[in-house]
Amino acid sequence: MKYLHNIGVYFLMIKDMFRKPTKWSVMKNLILKDIDDLIINSLGIVAFISFFVGGVVAIQTSLNISNPLIPKYLVGFATRQSIILEFAPTFISIIMAGKVGSFITSSIGTMRVTEQIDALEVMGINSLNYLVFPKLIALSLYPFAISIAMFLGILGGLVACVYGGYGSYEDYIQGVQLDFITFHIIYAFIKTLVFAFILATIPSFYGYYMRGGALEVGKASTTSFVWTSVVIILLNYLITSLLLG
Amino acid sequence: MIVVDNLHKSFGDAHILKGISTSFEKGKTNLIIGQSGSGKTVFLKCLLGLYSYEKGSISYEGKSLNDMTPNEKRDLRADIGMVFQGSALFDSMTIAENVMFPLRMFTKQSKSEMEDRVNQVLNRVNLDGAQHKMPSEASGGMQKRVAIARAIVNNPKFLFCDEPNSGLDPKTAIVIDNLIQEITDEFNITTVINSHDMNSVMEIGEKIVFLKNGHKEWEGSKDTIFKTDNEAVTNFVYSSELFKKVRKMYLEDNT
Numbered sequence: 357m358k359y360l361h362n363i364g365v366y367f368l369m370i371k372d373m374f375r376k377p378t379k380w381s382v383m384k385n386l387i388l389k390d391i392d393d394l395i396i397n398s399l400g401i402v403a404f405i406s407f408f409v410g411g412v413v414a415i416q417t418s419l420n421i422s423n424p425l426i427p428k429y430l431v432g433f434a435t436r437q438s439i440i441l442e443f444a445p446t447f448i449s450i451i452m453a454g455k456v457g458s459f460i461t462s463s464i465g466t467m468r469v470t471e472q473i474d475a476l477e478v479m480g481i482n483s484l485n486y487l488v489f490p491k492l493i494a495l496s497l498y499p500f501a502i503s504i505a506m507f508l509g510i511l512g513g514l515v516a517c518v519y520g521g522y523g524s525y526e527d528y529i530q531g532v533q534l535d536f537i538t539f540h541i542i543y544a545f546i547k548t549l550v551f552a553f554i555l556a557t558i559p560s561f562y563g564y565y566m567r568g569g570a571l572e573v574g575k576a577s578t579t580s581f582v583w584t585s586v587v588i589i590l591l592n593y594l595i596t597s598l599l600l601g
Numbered sequence: 602m603i604v605v606d607n608l609h610k611s612f613g614d615a616h617i618l619k620g621i622s623t624s625f626e627k628g629k630t631n632l633i634i635g636q637s638g639s640g641k642t643v644f645l646k647c648l649l650g651l652y653s654y655e656k657g658s659i660s661y662e663g664k665s666l667n668d669m670t671p672n673e674k675r676d677l678r679a680d681i682g683m684v685f686q687g688s689a690l691f692d693s694m695t696i697a698e699n700v701m702f703p704l705r706m707f708t709k710q711s712k713s714e715m716e717d718r719v720n721q722v723l724n725r726v727n728l729d730g731a732q733h734k735m736p737s738e739a740s741g742g743m744q745k746r747v748a749i750a751r752a753i754v755n756n757p758k759f760l761f762c763d764e765p766n767s768g769l770d771p772k773t774a775i776v777i778d779n780l781i782q783e784i785t786d787e788f789n790i791t792t793v794i795n796s797h798d799m800n801s802v803m804e805i806g807e808k809i810v811f812l813k814n815g816h817k818e819w820e821g822s823k824d825t826i827f828k829t830d831n832e833a834v835t836n837f838v839y840s841s842e843l844f845k846k847v848r849k850m851y852l853e854d855n856t
């Protein structure tokens with residue numbers, strides 16, 4: 357019952373977010389600030405994780421190919437596929453649910469408990485539009501972060517493969533170029549955009565509708581992380597079975 | 602002038618305001634007093650239109666909140682200044698940006714006009730030179746004064762303050778009270794203040810409404826509160842020995 361109620365409130369929140377837009381001169385700065393906070397500030401961790409996980413995927417794949425009949429270029433191929441299809445869009449989004457999600461929940465939640473949201477409302481501002489909409493716009497740049505993750509993941513695989521002595525540069529590149537299916541990229545970016553929407557809205561929901569004090573802000577961040585991840589994983593399953601299944 | 606008639610407000614099953622009727626006159630400092638949890642903040646937020654209410658009416662200059670069109674509400678909001686219990690400064694903005702915020706939202710002034718106005722009100726609350734500080738770098742008393750500056754920057758007709766001097770030392774508290782009183786007189790605005798500070802009651806209570814458990818238990822002024830024999834009021838107001846003595850002396854002097 358409570359879940360159903362929350363889902364209803366969530367969709368009403370999304371509808372209200374588009375009502376009564378904030379002045380553009382103010383909104384512009386909010387969007388730029390959120391791009392900085394949510395996207396630019398995440399690039400470091402995204403790049404770091406992608407590069408090293410890409411390397412590990414390549415090493416694991418090559419260690420598990422003991423059969424001499426399997427061509428060497430398979431390492432590049434398998435790394436590319438796992439990174440583009442799952443690792444970059446999904447795995448990175450779960451990490452972002454922790455990093456960006458808890459940032460959003462705690463910053464909006466703090467504004468709730470310190471009455472900053474009430475202060476906005478008193479001034480006749482649609483606080484949902486003011487707070488959530490710029491985050492949604494900022495996160496529409498999320499596919500760029502994921503592109504970087506894809507590139508660095510594949511690069512990490514190459515570096516690990518060549519410098520670790522698991523295969524040659526030529527074999528890896530051949531594998532990366534093999535059987536390239538454009539739709540896989542489209543699929544990956546559709547997922548990314550859906551996850552971006554989830555990353556902007558679910559943590560905002562938990563921050564905006566929280567009540568209590570500083571302790572509750574911490575709890576709300578945790579709950580928000582759990583539900584954001586759960587929804588991302590479920591939608592990943594759904595989108596994959598719809599688009600690739 | 603704000604008129605409240607038979608106001609009821611609940612959160613779920615909890616009935617918080619149980620039929621409050623009163624009025625707040627222009628050019629006066631109106632105080633709402635009562636124990637913690639008596640519903641002062643909820644009452645103020647109903648007046649501001651932040652909370653909806655189930656029953657009763659609130660009208661500003663004869664016009665009921667519920668009958669207002671969105672444009673009329675917008676115009677009313679531009680005329681309202683609010684100082685929240687915890688100051689509620691936007692912590693991502695500097696003090697000057699905080700104070701400038703209502704001007705950016707409600708007016709079409711140029712940047713330099715807004716800056717002039719901000720400097721003027723910061724000067725009014727004795728905060729010259731604090732423009733570029735962040736709220737987190739300011740003391741509680743400074744934050745309160747910034748909040749007051751933000752509330753008055755757009756020349757409001759109605760000023761609401763939720764416990765403007767809680768958590769301040771007695772001297773700073775009086776400075777804040779006097780500031781609010783002066784602003785009220787100077788611009789002839791309708792001011793409503795939530796308080797449980799007895800100094801404020803004695804200093805600036807031109808009208809006092811005493812709330813208890815969501816009821817209006819008593820109303821009067823700083824002059825009549827000495828003489829009342831309403832037990833709830835005297836227990837609340839004269840809870841300390843000092844105030845009991847003051848009251849006794851006052852009553853002896855005036856009989």
Ligand SMILES: Nc1ncnc2c1ncn2[C@@H]1O[C@H](COP(=O)(O)OP(=O)(O)OP(=O)(O)O)[C@@H](O)[C@H]1O
Nearest residue numbers: 612615617635636637638639640641642643644797
């Ligand atoms: N958003 C809310 N949801 C549910 N109950 C609330 C809400 N806000 C306030 N209450 C309840 O309403 C009652 C009155 O609270 P209110 O904040 O108005 O008290 P107050 O008189 O301002 O107290 P204080 O002097 O401590 O600020 C309290 O019992 C509180 O728990």
Ligand SMILES: [Mg+2]
Nearest residue numbers: 641642686763
């Ligand atoms: Mg209160």
